[in-house]
Amino acid sequence: MAWCSRKTWHFWLGVGFFALAVGGSLAGVGWIRVWFYQFAWWGYICMADACIQAVQGNSLLMDRRRVFWTMCLVSAAFWFGWEMVNLRLQNWFYLGVPLQLWQRWLGSFIAFATVLPGIFLTYELIGLTGLSWGRKATIIPKTITWYPWFLGIGAIMTILPITYPKVFFPLVWGSLVFLLEPLNHRLGAKSLMRSWERGDLSPFVRLLLAGLVCGVFWESWNWLAEARWTYNIPYLNEPKIFAMPLAGYLGFPPFAVECYVFYASVSLLWGGRGWERDDYQRTVRPMAPAWLRWLLGLGAVAYGLWMCHMIDLYLIKGWLP
Secondary structure, three states: OOOOOOOOOHHHHHHHHHHHHHHHHHOOOHHHHHOHHHHHHHHHHHHHHHHHHHHHOOOHHHHOHHHHHHHHHHHHHHHHHHHHHHHHHOOEEEEOEOOOHHHHHHHHHHHHOOHHHHHHHHHHHHHHOOOOOOOOOOOOOOOOOOHHHHHHHHHHHHHHHHHOHHHHHHHHOOHHHHHHHHHHHHHOOOOHHHHHHOOOOHHHHHHHHHHHHHHHHHHHHHHHOOOEEEEOOOOOOOOEEOOEEHHHHHHHHHHHHHHHHHHHHHHHHHOOOOOOOOOOOOOOOOOOOHHHHHHHHHHHHHHHHHHHHHHHHHOEOOEOO
16 A cells, blocks of 8 residues: 555645644643644544545545535534534533634634544445444345334434433434435435345444444544533433543444434435445436525535524633633
8 A cells, every 4th residue: 555645645644633633732732722623633534534545546535525525514514503403402512712703613614524524434444444244134125114103203303302401312313314314215315224125234333333433533532622522411421431421422323323314315415426435426316406506505604604603602611711
């Protein structure tokens, strides 16, 4: 494997970002500690992508670049959606946030843009290990009778946490899977249930593992950062690993599945083109009009800016001196 080729040079860029983040944080360099999370995640993304490129010759940043940058925008909008949910749940808050508006708002977009790429690149890396868990699962019948069950479960998992957040808050981490998987299955987007119909649960298993790995990264890198989040969980608050209660790590695997299902639904706007090597050039239905895609993209940015304002008002509990 060539690590200094035209398509893998960004491995060393990632190493540089990550080394700067860890070294600067441990040395107490103020501005690096504030931006630690962004440096660490973008460093990891560059390194992971280069490893995938070196092994299979096709990666998000080098060969699916348009998909990658679109994914970053979708990722930011996706996580701003969870920040809106948190306005009701009040499960996490932010500390050590810069006073300068442009720094904290820009930092939010850059940080939230890493959520989907981080999970999906980790998913691809796990796939390159040859892990075959779930690849020979029992085949389920090809049917749509599960649609109303999924939609009903998804509705319950959405309504209960919003109505009784102090009791049912964990249910939000997985609700979108049940709400959107029937849509993906029906319209031909990437579907985990369709994979199961072929007797293959390995994508589901890899997503669970990717979510757990990324969860450990999120929490450990948050612990080293000056600008960070802290939790306010109504129960199961102890013991903790870093800032996260141990029980909270159970939410990361289903969250990764949620990310996968959500992005598959969004991909229907451009004809169902996915992000993976085998489907990023394949359409399953007509694309949405260009004007609509541009309008939604601009709307996502406007929504993110509005959510930055809402976070400033309700979710920041500590400012940098």
